[in-house]
Amino acid sequence: MRHAAQIALILLIATAGCGGSSTAPSSNNNNNNNGGNPPNTPPVTTSDISVTNDYFDPVSTTVAVGTKVTWTWNSCSSDGYGGQTCVSHSILFDDGTAAPTQQSGTWSRTFTAAGTYKYHCTIHGAAMSGTIVVQ
Numbered sequence: 001m002r003h004a005a006q007i008a009l010i011l012l013i014a015t016a017g018c019g020g021s022s023t024a025p026s027s028n029n030n031n032n033n034n035g036g037n038p039p040n041t042p043p044v045t046t047s048d049i050s051v052t053n054d055y056f057d058p059v060s061t062t063v064a065v066g067t068k069v070t071w072t073w074n075s076c077s078s079d080g081y082g083g084q085t086c087v088s089h090s091i092l093f094d095d096g097t098a099a100p101t102q103q104s105g106t107w108s109r110t111f112t113a114a115g116t117y118k119y120h121c122t123i124h125g126a127a128m129s130g131t132i133v134v135q
Helices: 002-016
Strands: 048-051 060-063 068-074 076-078 084-086 089-093 098-102 104-110 115-121 125-134
Touching: 098 104
Parallel strands: 048 068, 060 125
Antiparallel strands: 068 104, 076 084, 089 098, 089 115, 115 125
């Protein structure tokens, strides 16, 4: 009988460890309504932006006054026959500053005053846009 009691105790302990729930939040479940990012996540800060086939990466960035931001065209892809196909893009800021339409290469702008600078591709319009926040 003692053996049966030991087995019952082992089974009770084993089942207590299975399933159940916890009140502790998981590491990827932040209930702060910011897409699961940790609270107080700093904005993206980079001076390099990639111009791809349909978007700028990152879409928004924050830089300091005096920063030179460079856009690099990465809009070429394999055509499946050993060559590549490149898509033309341009950059037009709301203040009228513009980059030429091109398929490859780079273009830079130095931001000398604080503010929010919105831009878009003149070929793709508002569907391909970005923002530079200068602080």
